[in-house]
Amino acid sequence: MNIYFQTIWRDLNIAVRNSSMMLNPLLFFIMSVSLFPLAVSPESELLAKIATGVICVSSMLSILLSINILFHNDFENGLLEQMLISKHSLPFLMLSKIIAHWMLTGVPIILLSPLLGLFLFLDIQSIKILMIVLLLATPSLSFIGAIGASLVVGVKNSGILLSLMILPLYVPILIFASTAVNNFIEGVDISGNLYFLATIQLVCLMLAPFISSVAIRISLE
């Protein structure tokens, strides 16, 4: 098997064996969304109005919660050093790790969103748009998160620092994602929002693996 697929497979394998590592962010996502009706109001109209925002914010925070460990274990056990001096491309190895992270956090969030959407009284058409929006937004969240995680990989207790660095970069994605679904509900054209989200994803795809690999190289110096 190609080393890049092997890296993805390895990370998925490790996550399955440390199931709490994978389930924590997902449980956080489910719990935070499901607590809103209890705290705000059980009225269907109000919940449908805030549903997209709640789901987008929760997914963002749940990815942020899991991003800290993206490179941390491999840094601690010395595998990143071996990756750095391997004959393979470090940016592509980083890309594989980011894809594995998205498969472990982004994909379950997308798959759970219809259920949580129904829970918050979103109609079926809006849920479909929500899933498309999450499909475009969650990879960008993993890519941007990876840049932050690689910058603080050698720093102890870097959780707050990482959040401060990443959250401002998440804001444009949050705005485009939540307004896309709200605009759809109000009957406004949403193609602009989707194009923006797709563009952000492509830019992140091109830049994040390279920035991460440079940051890792500096951290290992």
Added chain:
Amino acid sequence: MLKVKNISYQKDYNILFKNLTFQAKDGVILHVFGINGSGKTSLLKILAGISTAEKGSVSLDEHDVKSFEYKKQIFYFGHLPSLNLTLSSIDNLNFLTNLKQSTNKTLLNDALNKIGLKGYENEYCYRLSAGQRRRVVLAGLFLSKAKLWLLDEPFTALDKDGIEIVKQCINNHCKNNGICIIVSHQDNIFANQEVLEL
């Protein structure tokens, strides 16, 4: 031949070495020793291309340390085990080896057998002792096609048999014109070794 010319390295405000020059011909075992904090591990990291010297040059057979050809020719065994404890010995060794070269299950099993881990191939690494974990990584020596081996304290946590197996493997490598640089606090590890004191 490994050539190291005038390299200097400083960590924070501490100058570890200045204008260090040495060379290791093919077939040489170079034992690097020195007091704690003298820069032995830093030197190995520079030779591995993980750290960069402030000045000077490192080359192997005229290939610079930053070149792809150099990277292909090194095997680095550092302080950290590079193992994920939730994976099996063979999975860990397979991934580590694949970062350098292609391999197959027979070769991996064979290497684990040679290092004395027969029967532990599918054992999760968290169930292994410290010495056995180090053996998993050191099994990579039997698979490595690299010319330059950089080993940082390879005998730590190994028993007598383990030390003998690794020594034998290093001797065989150097008989085949390989170069081995060992950082260790043990004295006179090999009869035919050259010595570098930091």
